[in-house]
Amino acid sequence: MTDPPLSAIRNIGIISHIDAGKTTVSERILFYTGETHRMGEVHDGLATMDWMPQEQERGITITATATCCNWRDIRINLIDTPGHIDFTMEVERSMRVLDGAIAVFSGVEGVQPQSESVWRQAERYRVPRICFVNKLDRVGSDHEAVLAQMERRLGARPLLLQLPVGSEAAFSGVIDLLDRQMITFADTDLGMTVTRQELPDSFREQAAVAREKLVEAAADFDDTILTDFLAGEDVSAERLRLAIRTGTLACSVFPVLLGSALRNKGVQPLLDAVAFYLPSPLDVPPVTGKNTSTGDEVSIPCTVDAPLCALAFKVVAEEGRKLTYLRIYSGSLKPGMALANGSRGRFEKVARIFRMHAHRREAADHAGAGDIVAVTGFKDVLTGDTLCDPSLHLELAGMNVPEPVVSLAVEPKGVDDREKLLPALDKLQWEDPTFRVHEDRETGQTILTGMGELHLEIIIDRLARDFGVGVKTGRPQVVYRETVARGLTHREVFRVEQEGKAVGGEVLFSLKPLERGAGVQLSLDRLNDGALSNDLKNALAEAMHKGCAAGGLAGYPLTDLAIEIIEAPFEQGVTSEAGIRAAAQRGLIRALKDAGVVMLEPVMALEIITPAEATGRVIGTLQQKRGRIEGIDGLGEMEVIHALVPLAELFGYMTELRSATKGRGTFSMEFDSFVNAPQELRLKFGL
Known part of the structure; x- marks a missing residue:
């Protein structure tokens, strides 16, 4: 394969909420670029990009999958990312290395919770995006409502480049506002034949109004367009594309295209937009x-x-x-x-x-x-x-790795499984930074920790299929956090005699609770220069961090806590690295006992879509789960309930929701914050 110039490379990802159509869009891209010769469908379990058995069975993307293809004279390195919150790390690591992205939104559901999450991830890495409003052939689809949600919920400035031809089941193509043409896609050859024709009279007025808005937006990035616009001059499509590209690369505007990937409509113009508007490696900052x-x-x-x-x-x-x-x-x-x-x-x-x-x-x-x-x-x-x-x-720079919130105890089924379990878990930890394994200090059980029930379910499934390891599992458990109830100062002196010689360490430090979400903040700034060598300072800092990660009085990691090292006297011939570490870790536990700890539990943000007649029943189930209703939006015959609910109350919630909505309700959730746990939880841990 001949290497293209850098200006002809596009490293892009496809991001969206689960079930918005990412993988279906990916399959069409591979087909229309000639990379594959048949379209794989998600619902048939035959999608090229969903190659894992677990993906094919569930009809969802679990792991970010890379491929490459060529469109016209552009090479596209494409990554299809998962839409489920349990696999958010796959999106995170993709955003870290991509130059641009296609954000897919359902024309019916619009901007959903995971849409917001992946959008924020792209914002964090300043990844330019174009948007594709999918499923416009579906009943209840409304591209204008999606644009309004993008502005309101994402704080984005969408720039509509097309208008739909027909609506819902009658959707048949799009109006290109730049070239003022109608684009249709042949049903006889899976949309391969794309026909461009003159704008029908029935669309001329609507297209003129929409194009004027587009020209106004492009004028923000090209003063000559503004001059011509004010003078009433016509602005060519090529000049508009260059201005829109400038705004897109600056993440100031986000071009929006329309289509229905499942019905093979709108994907080729989307590929053109990738080439026109998304950056090459030369267009992004070094x-x-x-x-x-x-x-x-x-x-x-x-x-x-x-x-x-x-x-x-x-x-x-x-x-x-x-x-x-x-x-x-x-x-x-x-x-x-x-x-x-x-x-x-x-x-x-x-x-x-x-x-x-x-x-x-x-x-x-x-x-x-x-x-x-x-x-x-x-x-x-x-x-x-x-x-x-x-x-x-x-x-x-590395990556932002989210903290896992659900744990599961496992034990091998047989003797052969016992020998293979830990090596298999090590390999799974290579792959997934959000998957953690540790041994419970009291029970000796192997504890798996992940991002959610589905995440751990996939891990167990892969242990059996990929590594031939059978395990028995317990009920999923919430991973809580601990913080101090009040501030205090504590001095810890550690001394032990080894071979007739005193070895030890001493440290004076303060603990102070911080606001929620602050994490652990460690300061050694008050240590006098020369009091400890750099090696001993590093050992002290590492011991404190490990002590916080190892857990407080209930065994859960510490958070929202400021630790300030005030003194760490050095005694010649006595102070050692081992002594400093022992003093820090033992002192931390003793200080926690004196200060008292507060248990924190994870709270999830839920978005529940339910028939309007079932809304009351659903709200009742949430209130029984200590949930707090944040708002209710209308969505045609359905209603969207936004709520905050403790994770501990949500295991098996899908079964309850189906019962309350006669099988018509769905929900999605993502981690929101840690909050003070109820008193009964403290009593459970003897705190």
Whole structure:
């Protein structure tokens, strides 16, 4: 495959709420670009991008899947991301390495909770987006309502580039406002034949009004358009595209296109928009990293002539070996190259390079700046690690990893399963930074912690299918947090005699509760210079952080807590690293007992779609679960209930909701915050 110029590469992702049609859009993109020769359908379990058995059975995307294809003279590296909140890390790591994204919205449901979550993730990484309002063939679809929701709920400025031809079941094509043409898609060949024709008279007035709004928006990014607009001059489509591209790259406007992917309408103009408006690797700001030797910030130019720098954004365990996905920011990569892992201070060697097409591999003899590829041969690389030329001493910024909130106790079914369980869990932890494993100190049980019930269900399923490990599970448990009830100052002196010699450490520190969501804040600023060596200071800080992570009086991690180290006297011949660590960790537990702890429980934001006649019953079930109703919106014959409910009350809620709504209700949820747990929970833990 001939390498395209950097300006002809688009690294994009498809993001949305679950069931908005991301994977269906992806399948059409692969078909129309010639990458596949038949369309796989999600409902048939035959989608190319949903290749895992768990995805095919459930009809949802679980893991971010990469592929590449060509549209006209553009190479598109495409990542299809999950829409379920339990797999939000897949979206997070994709956003970290992508240059642009397609946000898909259902024309019926509009902006949904996970739509907001993925939008915020894209905002955090300043990823330019174009939007596709899907399912316009469905009863109740309304693209104008979706635009209003984008403005209200996302704070975005959508820019409508098309109008629909027909509505609901009569939807047959779109009006291109830039070129003032009607675009239709042939039903006889799965939409492959795209026909552009002159604007029908019945649409001329409506299109003129809509195009005027578009020109006004484009004028914000090109003063000459503003001048011509005020003078009543016509503005060409090409000038408008350049202005809209400027606004899109700045994340100031978000072009909106319309269609129905399942009915094969609107996807080719969407591909044109990817080429027109989304950035190439040259259009985004150069990535910056830290020189691990000097601590200086370094800018990485996107060119194949520079030393290699890449980020490992995904690691997959395949047949016991690691397949590592890389986004290459500079330089070129070849098999046999030795690279430095700037995040871990180790060296790795590239065995083979692949371009991925879902789970199918295409071997490549090289890759360059701007590429997304997969590599074998790495042994110790994990998600977020920097791979670079050994001369660079470079580390790129990592990723924001959300905290898991649900745990599950497991034990192997048989003797063979016992031997295979921990190695299999290790491999699953390679892949997923939001999946954690630890042993309960009291019961000796293996505890799995994840983002939700579905997340852990998939883990258990994969243990059986992929690794041949059978396990018995307990009921899912909530992962609580602890914080201090009041502030105090505590001094801890640790002394022990070893081989006739005193060894120990001493530390004076204060604890202070912080507002919810503040996390753990540790300060050593008050330590006198020279009181402790840097190694001992690092040991003290590490001991405090580990003590907070290990858990407080009930065994749950500490949060929303300020720890200030006031004194840490150094006694020649006595103070040691082990002594400092022991004093810090023992002192932290004793201080918690004196200060008292507050249990915090996770609260989830729910969006429930229910028939209007069942709204009262649904609200009743939520109130029984200590839920708080935040608002109710109308959605045709349905109503949308927004509520905050403790996670502990939501296990098995889908069954209750189906009963209350006669099977017609659905809900989605995402983590909102930690709040003070009820008194009965404190009593349960003896606090």
